[in-house]
Amino acid sequence: MTPKQTTADLIRQLAASPAPRPFRTGVVAGGLLALLGISLGAFWLVFGIRTDLASAWLLMQVQAKTVLPLFLAITAVWLAFGSSRPGGRIVLWPLAVPLLLGVFLVIQRFGQVAEGSLQAEALGQTAFACLASITVLSATPLGVGIVMLRRGAAIRPALTGTLLGIAVGAGVTAGYALHCTEDSPLFFVLWYGLAIGIVAGCGGLLGHRYLRW
Template sequence: MSDRQSTDDLIRALAAAPAPAPFNPVVPAGAMFGLAAGGLAAFLVVFGLRPDLGAAWQDLGVQAKSLLPAVLCALALWLVLRASRPGTGLTLWPLALPLGAVLAMALLRLAGAEGALRAEVLGQTALACLTSITALSLVPLVAGILLLRRAASTRPVLTGALAGVAVSAGVASGYALHCTEDSPLFFGTWYGLAIGMVALVGAWLGHRFLRW
């Protein structure tokens, strides 16, 4: 129950206060990208690229395994940067393009399948895939969210989730260079699950840290 006089006083005090430091959205984006790339590089040095990478890269499915997450990462990162300023509309449908492409590949694979699908979905390295992608995502995600506190997202939960998608999709696209399981049923399932988990963590972090 303040009065207008105290509003004038507040305006005077705010005008006398020093202007906040300039906000640059490239800082959180760069931090997320740099930390994710650094973690991936260390991972690939320790565990190595897949031995048959050169030959396998001829295959469209192998390219898609790296490129679709990379596209998803770029789109989500762009949306996070837009969301960091109030008053910019968010169009989410572009995110559906890489997801739709994976879904289409999986359905095509299913249509031409002849038994043993369960083994193909479960693969040999599902657990390694899940843990690697989530573990490599956590540090860049937390750093990105903390740096985004300087921003002013009017949809903090969505922004956190998008940051999670951006980081984990980027990590997945690099992890794909190590992973030898090329069925869209495998990477659609497990990469998707890992990205979804990191997105949930991001949404929670956003709810916790991005409100202002």
């Protein structure tokens, strides 16, 4: 307000300003889903979906490496939206469900594999490709998601960004799993989990920087 500007002038100026666009979870969710679909669609177009998916899907571990991150993505995005509103109650324990199930699969696999084969099975053949693919495919949806969440009012911006990162990383992972032929829980729990963790960390940093009031 300038020295010559009265309070009434300021009120009129603010009243004439366009209202901020409201935060609509449906719009944000739809935008994120579309971006994830585009990113994964481009990836599948170039690298393809595993050719034996129909038969491999009969195996529990193949189902798990898609279903667990999908459940994590749905849970995390719901929590991210909840944390974007003042007074929203955030209950984080549901995020532990897929993690505990993954740990159970790892322990179960430990009892099935010879000790000399554990390291080879955990490292697999595509660990670097797994990390690189998931993090790169997550970059655009995460960045756009942060921009969309700026319309909200996150009280804990770093947490909101982290939850968004988990949601995006896990969503991409669920799609990437349809391409990946590494079916051992020793591999996918470790490397999928690490990739989701990297995206979550990036989301936390972006949230701390850009979601503050």
